[in-house]
Amino acid sequence: MQTKEIAIIGGGIAGLTLAVSLRNTRFKCHIFEKSTEFKEIDASISLFPNALRVLRQLGVLKDVMDIASGITKIIMKTDQGKILGQTEPRYQLPAMSMHRADLHAILVKHANATFYSDHELESFQNTPDGKVNVSFKNGVFKVFDAMIGADGIHSVVRQNIIGDGKPIFRGYSIWCGIAESNAGVGYTSESYGKGERFGIIPISKSQCGWWATKNEKFMADDEPEGTKQKLQRLFGSWHDPIPELISKTGKIFKTSLSDRIPVRGWSRGNCTLLGDAAHPTTPNLGQGGCLAIEGAYILGEIIRKYGITDTVFQRYESLHFIHAKNIVQDSRKLGKVGQLENSIAVYVRNKILSLTPSSFTLKVVDKYFLYDVTTMKL
Numbered sequence: 001m002q003t004k005e006i007a008i009i010g011g012g013i014a015g016l017t018l019a020v021s022l023r024n025t026r027f028k029c030h031i032f033e034k035s036t037e038f039k040e041i042d043a044s045i046s047l048f049p050n051a052l053r054v055l056r057q058l059g060v061l062k063d064v065m066d067i068a069s070g071i072t073k074i075i076m077k078t079d080q081g082k083i084l085g086q087t088e089p090r091y092q093l094p095a096m097s098m099h100r101a102d103l104h105a106i107l108v109k110h111a112n113a114t115f116y117s118d119h120e121l122e123s124f125q126n127t128p129d130g131k132v133n134v135s136f137k138n139g140v141f142k143v144f145d146a147m148i149g150a151d152g153i154h155s156v157v158r159q160n161i162i163g164d165g166k167p168i169f170r171g172y173s174i175w176c177g178i179a180e181s182n183a184g185v186g187y188t189s190e191s192y193g194k195g196e197r198f199g200i201i202p203i204s205k206s207q208c209g210w211w212a213t214k215n216e217k218f219m220a221d222d223e224p225e226g227t228k229q230k231l232q233r234l235f236g237s238w239h240d241p242i243p244e245l246i247s248k249t250g251k252i253f254k255t256s257l258s259d260r261i262p263v264r265g266w267s268r269g270n271c272t273l274l275g276d277a278a279h280p281t282t283p284n285l286g287q288g289g290c291l292a293i294e295g296a297y298i299l300g301e302i303i304r305k306y307g308i309t310d311t312v313f314q315r316y317e318s319l320h321f322i323h324a325k326n327i328v329q330d331s332r333k334l335g336k337v338g339q340l341e342n343s344i345a346v347y348v349r350n351k352i353l354s355l356t357p358s359s360f361t362l363k364v365v366d367k368y369f370l371y372d373v374t375t376m377k378l
Contacts, residue, residue, distance in 0.1 A: 001026050004308055007134050007144040008113070009121050009157055011038045013045075013103065014275025014292035015150035019111035020058050021300025027308075029113035030144070032136070034120035034151075038108060040100040042251045043176040044201040044209025046071075046188075047103070049093040050371045051290035054297045056093070057374045063106045068098035069202040073187035076353055081239030084192070084353040087361045091369055097188065097201045097209065099178065103289075121156050126269030146270040146308045148299070153258065155277035161268045167258035169218045170282060170332065172339050174257050175231060176211040177249035183208055183241035191238060192350065195341030198235055198242050210245045211283070215339055218256045227252050257282050259332060262325035267313035274299060278317075279324035284334040287327050287368055294373045295320050302378055319376060327368070 004027050008015040011033035019029040047055070047068065055061045071094070075086040089095050108115075120137045124147055127133060132147045149157025153167050172195070182205055190199045195215035203209050212235060222230045231246045259280050266273040275292035282288075299316045306312045340346050 003028050004145040005030065006303075006308070007032060007132065007142065007147040008150055009147065010150035010152060010275070010277070011035075011115065011117075012040070012150060012152065012275065012292075013100075013107065013289055014277075014296050015148065016104065016107035016111050017054075017058070017293050017296035018148060018150070018274060018300050019113040020060065020107055021297055022304065023110065023112035025304055027303060029111065030116065030142075031111070031113050032116045032119040032121065034118070036118050038104070038115060038117060040104040041176075041253045042178045043100050043211075043253055044097050044178065044203050045100045045103055045289045046201065046286035047096045047098065048286065048290050049091045049095065049369045050373075051293045052093040052096065053372055053374050054293050057297070058110070060106055060110050063109075064096065064098065064103065067102050067106075067204075068096040069204055070186070071095040071097055071188050071202070075187055075189040077189055077191040077239065078350060079191055079193040079196070079198075079238045081191070084350055085356055085358065085361065087358045087365070089362065089365065089369065095369075097203050099203050099207070099209070121151065124157070124160065124271065126271065130270060132270050148272060148274050149277045150274040151277050153260070153276045153280035155273065157271065158273055158277050161271060161273065162263060162265055164260065164263065167260050167280060169256050169258045170335060172213050172215045172257055172335070173220055173254060174211055174213045174283070175227065175252055175254045176209065177252040178203070179208050179210060179245040179248040180206060181208045181241060181245055181248060182206055183244070190338075191242070192338060192346070192353075193238070194343065194346050195339055196234060197338050198238060200241075200245065208241075208245060210242075210249070213257070213339065215341060220256070222254070227254065257335070259328055262321070262328050264317065264321060266317045267310060269310055270308055270313070272299070272313040272316065279328055281328040282331045282335050284338060285327060285331040285368065287331065290368075291324055291327055294371075295324065297373055298376065298378070305378060315378075319378070323371065
């Protein structure tokens with residue numbers, strides 16, 4: 001059968017997973033990244049059973065398991081280290097965490113695609129004959145049979161398809177980094193203060209990923225004191241090993257946390273949205289990467305089975321939208337609870353957390369962890 005050429009705008013987790021799902025088919029993927037190189041930030045990523053099922057189906061799970069660190073406990077604490085609650089997720093597949101760059105490299109290795117760096121999208125247009133004309137800011141012009149917008153929360157493709165403006169800032173910033181430490185091996189934790197949180201995520205026997213949040217204005221500047229100094233001021237009196245993790249971190253990434261109101265209409269002609277371009281979410285559930293992997297699998301399987309048509313893309317959206325919407329909304333609600341700063345509200349939150357049975361918490365996460373797109377009727 002005739003080879004079909006697909007442009008994937010964005011070389012992140014979502015776009016790469018789609019390329020992996022379409023390897024050894026008649027669909028040839030071309031992945032365009034606006035940066036000068038394909039890489040990920042120095043941060044961790046959580047891979048829960050729902051995502052690992054997809055990676056197993058795609059034949060890359062062993063590579064992930066060889067590198068990733070297992071999560072046997074999820075612990076909630078106060079800023080002084082008092083344990084509020086803990087759960088021990090036990091599923092057929094484990095909960096894992098790893099460096100985003102390592103997952104990225106695994107997907108690049110398995111993706112049978114052509115890669116283009118330094119190609120920032122300028123415009124695209126559906127043609128009457130079912131093609132897509134794609135222009136890049138470096139002057140390159142190409143024609144494809146389909147185009148997938150996997151270009152993140154600030155997606156240019158989304159603005160041309162949906163046009164819903166800028167993402168919505170949710171009132172707090174997040175910092176994240178990687179530190180040389182074995183302090184969190186075997187468990188992940190989240191510690192609660194007043195309008196501040198700190199999470200610890202093991203990614204190997206010698207490294208921990210971490211993240212910290214604080215209620216502050218959009219794009220709040222860490223100067224003049226500097227990012228690390230600011231974090232040491234904010235979290236230096238919190239329980240061990242939080243001060244140590246901050247001090248041992250080299251590169252620290254910061255962003256103002258935003259998402260979007262989930263809306264339908266991801267597709268136009270032979271163009272559709274994927275990952276954060278379709279359903280950007282705050283990271284409070286740890287499901288952002290998992291959701292991108294799930295969506296890429298659904299889209300890839302539908303293309304593999306039915307080919308490239310606008311109705312195929314609409315089918316992908318109908319199968320994925322409700323699940324994505326639930327995660328976006330639930331994550332936003334969880335973030336609001338985590339970022340409470342009123343003393344009375346904080347006391348009530350912590351009390352509820354300390355009184356909630358672990359069995360109930362596990363039933364809540366079952367909603368996400370047991371979700372299985374690999375058995376979905378397409």
